[in-house]
Amino acid sequence: MIKIRAWAQYYVDMLTKLGVIRFSIISAATTIFFSIMIQASINYILRGEVQLDDLYAAILFAIIVTPWVVFFLSIVVQQLEDSRKRLSKMVYKLQEVRARDLQLQQELQVNLIELNAEFEERKKAESDRNQAFKDLENEVFQREQAQLVVEERSALVRSFIDSSPDLVYYSNEQGQFSGCNLAMESLTGKIEKELIGFTPFDVYDTEIAAKFAATDKAVLSTQLSETYEQWLTYPDGHKACFELRKVPFFGRRNESIGVLGYGRDITERKKYQDALEKASRDKTTFISTISHELRTPLNGVVGLSRILLDGSLSEEQRQHLNTIYVSAQTMGNIFNDIIDLDKFDRRKFEIVNQPIEFRSFLNDIKTLALLQAEQKGLVLAFDIFGEIPDFINADGTRLRQVLWNLVSNAVKFTDSGEVSIRVFTSEEDGNRIGLTFEVEDTGIGISAEGQDKIFAMYYQEQGSKRATGTGIGLSVAKSLMTAMGGDIWVSSELGEGACFTIEFDVDGVESLQPIDVPETEQTKLSILLVEDIELNVTVCTAILNKLGHSVAVAIDGQSAIEMAENNHYDLIFLDINLPDMTGFDVIKTLRENDALELPPVVALTANVINNRQEYIDKGMDDAISKPLSINAVTGVISRLFSSLEQGAESPLNYVVDELVDEQKMLDEYLDVDLLQQYLDTLGKDLLLESVRLFEQTMPHYLTLLNTNLTARDQDAIVDEAHKIKGAAGSIGLTRIQQVSQLAQSPEQPTWWQNIDDWVEQINTEYQHDVNRLKTWIANQDG
16 A cells, blocks of 8 residues: 555556656556557567567557556546645645644743743732732831931021021022022112022112122132121111121032022121221320420420539439439430330331431440449440441431330440440442441340240349339340341350340441531520420520520410510520420411511420431421430521521421412411301301201211221212211311312322321310301400
């Protein structure tokens, strides 16, 4: 069966391979061949022979039968082949279906596994979700609690910020306000909701807003803090000075989101600073006043002791009197130290170099040192090395003060032995002269540690003999030498004495030949002495009388004016500080009297004269310091009257105060012409009522003026000064009006340098001028 199928399959394969026609031809040939062979075999078997006709019959039979057999077989084979193909196709499809089923079965198994896993995961997720819900509920609860804490803290912080007197605000990168505290609301007059979104230009004046915006921009660009002071105005008009500090403002991710600003009110600090400055001015005034008041009796002691020393005395009396004289000189030098110390503090110290007769200067130092040394039984050695010039250009007062400090200390700290003063000179370039002074003693000496501190303020060396005194003399001496372009130092060993050295350069001056003035001419001078202190009058009169001059005395300014107008004098000595007016007021009044032939006027002052030209500019012809010395008096008389004798121009070099560009003070207090018109038109009562109204309004004006001055608000100062000027002018207060005019003129180049003085002058002098006005009105008839 299997072979038949194989042959059948072979037959089908051959038919398929050869095709029907070729297969039919081959089949026909094969059939004919087998037919012939069979026919031949049968005939041969049956007949024993093979005939040709039999072969033809077999061939014919094969030719006729073969196509039908082949065709039939071909059809059968073809149908079988088609069936086979369909069956094969069906089998293939069945195989595909089976493969697909297997794949689906595998996928189903995988899906089942995944579904089981997903089911497990869902069960786990459900469990996790339930746990998450529990955790979420717990977190929500915790967040609610945290939110409450945050809200409480936020409220606390907000309360803290709002309760702070400092300004607190923050703005975004566009410069718009994003929030603020109550202090900021109070300053701007707007609540926080209104401020949010505003820029500084919506809140402040243009100038202040520009400063706000510029500093905000600087903080944002540099990420650095900015601090500055700014005067701000409250809605009610009053001002306050704030120290504003601005810092970068960052978000949670450290990104820059704006500017955080703080503002602390420092108005009281400003007032305190102004008070300190005023206290400094008051201290200066006090020092000047107390110096003047103490110098007055001291000058009397010096002057009278000098006069007595010129008389006949016993040796013991002369010794005692020398002690008085030296003590008074020492006290005078202490006053100079105190005054100089104050000037150092105010940076107003200056050195004034003038020609001085050097040999005479050295003789004065030697004389004073000898008096002190003899007082303690010490030996004084005074040596000069080098060529001494006749005149040098230096500040003799300051140099004398330094040397006197050194000599006084040398004598003070030496109980036995000697004090040596050595002077060295050397020629420098041009006419410069190098000067070196050495003051050496055999006293207690100074420790090595003390030598580093000896020139410090208030330092006193501690040794076997405790230091006494102010502790400022050497510090002032150091400052004076520095100001004169020199230096001072010390070399010493404890217990072996000390040597102080000063070294500086000066300009040499050609010898000034003094002009001889005949003694007879000086004795004929008639002198008016204007001095209010009886002791000074006694001393000055004694000196002038001894020189052969006649003296008349006026004890106040008004008396001096009357005596000068009603009598002829050759010379006037005029004290600067008088009970009713200053010496400058007196000279102004006298200079204005065109009918008066005024003699030379010499100012008398207890202060050190640093710049004689200042006195000359204010109307004086010369100035000398008290206590008077015979050399000073004869010198000033020689300078003044020798020039007149030689036909030279009078040395009068004064300037009467005038109003020039409104920068000089008027010399009159009242506008008399205007007041007389008011008096004639309104009458005395209405004029007095106007004055009383002015007195009532001035305190308010001054309060605003002083506040604006503290704030350095130029426009506000000008505005208030303008009001005061108008008010003062309406009642004829010329001086206050003119000072106010200066205060309201900021275009002047030195306005800021002088505004404090002008405002202070208005504060201190307006009431004085009002009293003058009341007195003037009361003295008018009707």
